[in-house]
Amino acid sequence: xxxxxxxxxxxxxxxxxxxxxxxxxxxxxxxxxxxxxxxxxxxxxxxxxxxxxxxxxxxxxxxxxxxxxxxxxxxxxxxxxxxxxxxxxxxxxxxxxxxxxxxxxxxxxxxxxxxx
Amino acid sequence: xxxxxxxxxxxxxxxxxxxxxxxxxxxxxxxxxxxxxxxxxxxxxxxxxxxxxxxxxxxxxxxxxxxxxxxxxxxxxxxxxxxxxxxxxxxxxxxxxxxxxxxxxxxxxxxxxx
Numbered sequence: 001x002x003x004x005x006x007x008x009x010x011x012x013x014x015x016x017x018x019x020x021x022x023x024x025x026x027x028x029x030x031x032x033x034x035x036x037x038x039x040x041x042x043x044x045x046x047x048x049x050x051x052x053x054x055x056x057x058x059x060x061x062x063x064x065x066x067x068x069x070x071x072x073x074x075x076x077x078x079x080x081x082x083x084x085x086x087x088x089x090x091x092x093x094x095x096x097x098x099x100x101x102x103x104x105x106x107x108x109x110x111x112x113x114x115x116x
Numbered sequence: 117x118x119x120x121x122x123x124x125x126x127x128x129x130x131x132x133x134x135x136x137x138x139x140x141x142x143x144x145x146x147x148x149x150x151x152x153x154x155x156x157x158x159x160x161x162x163x164x165x166x167x168x169x170x171x172x173x174x175x176x177x178x179x180x181x182x183x184x185x186x187x188x189x190x191x192x193x194x195x196x197x198x199x200x201x202x203x204x205x206x207x208x209x210x211x212x213x214x215x216x217x218x219x220x221x222x223x224x225x226x227x228x229x230x
Contacts, residue, residue, distance in 0.1 A: 004159070020119055033218075042205075042220055042222045042223055043160070043205060043207075043218075043220040043223075044220070045217040045218055045219070048216075048217075055216075056215065056217055057215045080179070090159050090160070092159070098225075102148045102165070102209065102211065104162050105162065105218075106161075106162075107159025107160050107161065108159050109157065109158055109159050110159055
């Protein structure tokens, strides 16, 4: 079974631009969560989508948004990029059969975003 | 606001030794505590997880010890091997619908030397 895939793997943008990242979950997984990983702040939860609906949200500004499609693929958008948005953006998928995030989350390799 | 404190930041252990990484939390509403392992260029992978109703869980060379009264939990890697060299993250979860998220520790970079 193929793992979680994320595209693109690397991205360079300039301040003020917007960016869209894509995540394809493991087949059959309906939950997709997004995380930001930086050396200073570590791993921080952005949001989770389940069956095309945002189910949980972290403490990030509204510039960070996402959506999920009927095939469970998810996209994350960051508008008006700032230097501090440079990070590794990870997505994780899970079955969520238990109804909670205690179901194993499988992470993708991430998209490395650099904002200049 | 960091709710899960992890230590040490980095750890060097000789091959065959025991690696110990500690985490502490404040919010007693946390009730699921996973550990993740991350290799360079890869996303984190679930290693082992524990609920607060048990004090210890073992899977192969990896053991989680949980102290509910002290609000601490730790990962022990027995017979540490060079292949265990990675960054380890502890995490905690409050299963609260609509406000459910994994809160991660800051990570421990483990290096196993021959």
